[in-house]
Each structure stands twice: as C-alpha cells, then as structure tokens.
Amino acid sequence: MAQGLTKSFGTFTAVDGIDFAVERGEAFGFLGPNGAGKSSTMRMIGCVAPITAGTLRILGMNPVTDGPRIRARLGVVPQQDTLDIEMTVRENLYIYGRYFGMPRAELKAKVDALLEFAQLTDRAKSTVDPLSGGMKRRLTIARSLINDPEILLLDEPTTGLDPQARHVLWDRLYRLKQDGVTLVLTTHYMDEAEQLCDRLVVMDGGRFVAEGSPRSLIADHSTREVAELRFAPGANADAAVALAAAISGDRERVEALPDRVLLYVSDGEAALRRAHHLGLSPVSSLVRRSTLEDVFLRLTGRSLID
Numbered sequence: 001m002a003q004g005l006t007k008s009f010g011t012f013t014a015v016d017g018i019d020f021a022v023e024r025g026e027a028f029g030f031l032g033p034n035g036a037g038k039s040s041t042m043r044m045i046g047c048v049a050p051i052t053a054g055t056l057r058i059l060g061m062n063p064v065t066d067g068p069r070i071r072a073r074l075g076v077v078p079q080q081d082t083l084d085i086e087m088t089v090r091e092n093l094y095i096y097g098r099y100f101g102m103p104r105a106e107l108k109a110k111v112d113a114l115l116e117f118a119q120l121t122d123r124a125k126s127t128v129d130p131l132s133g134g135m136k137r138r139l140t141i142a143r144s145l146i147n148d149p150e151i152l153l154l155d156e157p158t159t160g161l162d163p164q165a166r167h168v169l170w171d172r173l174y175r176l177k178q179d180g181v182t183l184v185l186t187t188h189y190m191d192e193a194e195q196l197c198d199r200l201v202v203m204d205g206g207r208f209v210a211e212g213s214p215r216s217l218i219a220d221h222s223t224r225e226v227a228e229l230r231f232a233p234g235a236n237a238d239a240a241v242a243l244a245a246a247i248s249g250d251r252e253r254v255e256a257l258p259d260r261v262l263l264y265v266s267d268g269e270a271a272l273r274r275a276h277h278l279g280l281s282p283v284s285s286l287v288r289r290s291t292l293e294d295v296f297l298r299l300t301g302r303s304l305i306d
Contacts, residue, residue, distance in 0.1 A: 004054030007040045014040040016206035017054065024150075027173075027183040031193045031292060032203035033302075038186035039079060041203075042155050045184065047071050059150065072100070075149030075181075079156045081140045085129040089120055089139055092128060097146045110146060118142040118172065134165025141172060152176060154185040158192060170195050190292035202296055209299045214292060221298050222290035223251055225268035229275065229282040230260045239280055246274035255297060264294065 001022075007015040015037040022028045030038040043049035044056060047067040056063055058070050083092050093114055097107040115121045118138040128136065137157065144152060157173070158166040166189075173196055177183055187193055193200050194214040202210040202217070210217055231239045240256035247254060247265055255262040261282075265271040268287030275282070296302075 002054065002056045005041070005044065005051060005056055006053040007037070007044060007049065008052045014206055015044070018201075018203075018206075018208055020201060020208070020211075022151075022182060022184060024182055025177075025180050027177050027185070027196050027198045029184075029193050029197035029200035030186045030203050031188070031190070031197075031200050031296070032186075033188050036203040037206040038203055039155055040206075042153055042184070042186055046074060046076050046153050072147065073150045075144035075147065075152040077141050077144050077152065077154040077157055079159065081136050083128045083136060083139060083143070086127060088125050088127055089131070090115065090124040092139060093143055093146060096143050100147045102146070114142040114145060117145075117175075119168070132165070134161050134168060137161060137165070137169060138172060141169070145176075149181070151182045151184060154183065156186055156188070158187075158189065166192070190296075193292055202292075202299060204296075204300045210295065217292060217295050218290050222294045223264040224266050224290060225287055226290055226294060227263040227265060227268040227271045227275075227285065227287050228260050229263070229272075229280075229285045231280075231282050236261050239282075242278055242280060243275055245278060246271050262294075262297075264290070264298075 001020070003019050004017045005015060005019070006013065006017050018041070030041060032038055040049065044051050044063070045058060047058070047063040047070050050064070059073055061070050063070055087095070090111060093111045094107060097110060102110065115124050118141065120135060120139060120142070123131065123135065128139065131139070141157070154173070158169055161169065170192070173183060183196065185196065197214060199211070199213050200217070201208045210221060212220065229239065229243070236256050236258070240254050240261045243254050243261060243263060247263060252263070252265045255264070263271045272285055272287065
C-alpha cells in the first residue's frame with residue numbers, strides 16, 4: 001500500500017504523490033509510456049531505491065526498516081536481463097538459489113521444477129549466451145522464483161520480444177497467478193495489460209490519470225468501436241473536420257493523428273458508411289474494438305508509444 005508516494009531526483013519529480021493498494025493474489029499493472037515513472041515506482045516497491053516522501057508498506061512492513069526481510073519474500077524481474085551468459089542455464093538457477101541459502105538437495109529439485117516451468121529443460125546444459133531473447137526472459141523469470149516469492153515484480157517483462165515469445169511468457173505468468181502469486185508489473189503494451197492485469201493504473205508524468213480493470217477503463221473512457229481511416233499525406237486534418245459530421249453520440253469523437261484519423265463510435269461500420277456518403281475517400285479503413293491505447297489517448301492526448 002502506498003499513500004502520497006513520491007520520488008524526486010533533484011528538482012525533477014519522477015513519481016508525484018501516488019496512492020495505490022495491491023491485493024494478495026492480484027495481478028496489478030502500471031501502464032504508461034517510457035518516462036511515466038513506472039520503473040521508479042517499481043524500484044521503491046523492490047526496496048532498492050529510497051522514497052522521497054509519502055508512505056509505503058509491503059507485506060505489512062516498512063521498506064526503510066525492513067528492507068532485507070521484504071526482499072527475501074520478493075521475486076524481481078528487471079527490465080534488462082542480468083544473467084551470467086558464460087554459465088549454463090542450470091548454473092544460473094543453482095547459484096542464485098545458493099544466495100538464498102537453500103540446501104543443495106532441496107535446490108536440485110527446485111531447479112528441475114523451474115526448468116520445466118520455463119520450458120528450458122532441454123537447454124539446461126547450454127550456456128546462456130546463445131539463447132533466444134524469449135528463452136533468456138523465461139530464465140530470468142524462473143530465477144526470480146527460486147525463493148518461492150509472495151510478490152513477483154516485473155518491469156517491462158516482454159520488451160524486445162517477438163509476438164510468439166511474448167505469448168509464451170504470458171502463459172507462464174498466467175500460471176503463476178493461478179498459483180496465487182501476486183504479480184506487479186509495468187508495461188507500455190496495451191495488449192499485455194489487458195491479458196495479464198486484474199486491475200491497473202494509467203500513469204503519465206509521474207501521476208495516475210485513471211485506475212480500474214482493463215474492461216472498466218475502456219467502458220468508462222472510450223466507445224465500443226473505433227473506425228480508423230488513412231488518407232493521402234497532408235489530408236488528415238481536413239478529413240477530420242469533415243468526419244465530425246459522421247458522428248452523433250454524446251461520447252463519440254474524432255481524433256486526428258499524424259498517420260490516420262480515428263472515429264470513436266458505437267458502430268464503426270455505420271460511421272464508415274456515413275464518411276463515404278460525405279464524399280471522403282480514405283486510402284484504407286478498418287473497424288476494431290477500443291483498447292487501452294485509446295483510453296490513454298483520450299486521457300492524455302497522446303499515444304502510449306509517443
């Protein structure tokens with residue numbers, strides 16, 4: 001639980017007085033672009049960076065006085081893998097377990113179970129260096145579980161991975177959640193937040209701009225569907241003005257982006273038909289459901305990937 005949590009670096013405030021609470025067994029996410037304050041928040045939760053102001057309690061303890069006790073019950077997956085690339089997959093797990101003082105006999109069985117969980121049993125004797133990015137990420141997660149943590153902190157867990165590797169990793173994290181592990185993660189991928197999080201906060205400029213389940217955030221801040229229209233270079237602004245006549249509902253609106261125009265509507269196909277009746281001829285068009293990306297655009301006026 002955090003109240004008024006603040007992290008400053010000189011005159012720059014990275015985290016600006018945020019309040020949140022995470023329930024045991026929950027998957028809780030911080031969604032926002034790079035520089036939003038997500039990683040600074042995670043470092044404070046992980047007891048590796050002191051807070052500047054406010055209060056923070058983790059597992060009922062104060063990180064200022066109980067840092068070592070808290071860290072012993074956490075698993076941490078940093079943004080960048082910190083594996084020993086010259087050691088084997090098994091050795092990376094085994095040595096990390098020894099840091100926690102685990103007996104050798106107990107540790108061998110634990111390493112075997114984690115290799116199976118991470119789908120790395122057949123690579124156990126391989127050095128880390130030649131592994132794919134997805135395999136390294138699964139190994140990092142397996143290593144973070146060596147001490148049976150109650151809370152698993154994941155900072156941008158799938159950044160840089162291809163879609164297939166991301167889906168494999170999501171499956172592993174979903175299994176952990178089913179086993180009762182509390183997940184706290186940061187991401188700037190909207191689909192990742194929707195797949196993994198029971199509840200999340202949308203973060204921008206060190207502050208929270210919205211909080212709720214993925215479904216409730218979309219329902220509260222966007223429309224059911226979005227029609228995307230792409231026009232010739234330089235034509236989006238004029239098209240957006242004309243398209244304002246193609247919307248009718250109180251919550252419907254038009255967003256003109258550099259590469260496309262978005263119509264937030266209840267019925268995307270009907271909106272496209274109205275656009276064509278206005279004499280507009282987009283180069284391409286599609287209709288999709290609203291996502292958390294649309295929520296962020298609505299709340300901040302910019303894209304998650306800006």
